[in-house]
Amino acid sequence: MKIYNKKNFASGLFIALLGIALIGMDLARGWVWKDSIIDFLCLVFGVVLLVRSCSKSMSRVDKLEELDERNQLVLLKNKSKAFQIHQYLCLALAALFFVLAAVEGAHMFLYVGIGFAFAFALSLFTDIATFLYYESRC
Secondary structure (H helix, E strand, O other): OOOOOHHHHHHHHHHHHHHHHHHHHHHHHOOOOOOOHHHHHHHHHHHHHHHHHHOHHHHHHHHHHHHOHHHHHHHHHHHHHHHHHHHHHHHHHHHHHHHHHHHHOOHHHHHHHHHHHHHHHHHHHHHHHHHHHHHHHO
16 A cells, blocks of 8 residues: 555544544443534544545645645635634633623633733734745745
8 A cells, every 4th residue: 555645644544543532432431423423524534535645546636736826825815814813813802801800800811811912912923923034035
């Protein structure tokens, strides 16, 4: 058996093992079919990725789709928008927890707000650093 797409193989192996572990945890805890739907989907998706990574023709199709310029543009826009949403969400949650800390007087809300403010600041510094990096390279 030859592996033609190592990235898909690693992803498929991880997802399949995750599905197996989740099924094992469900069996140990007491099996309920509603809880196992995601577990079986993980297992099936992982096996499908493993099969695609071992097939020469399917791996070629996957690699061509990965190199397609339109798919790369969509992925770039997706990551950019997800990063923006993350920044705004961290800022809104930090403000919410700071207000809750002021209203309730509980230090727990203040600490959570500080955590979200730290995540927001980290994302801003990352944004600035990547902008400077790509500005200097172009």
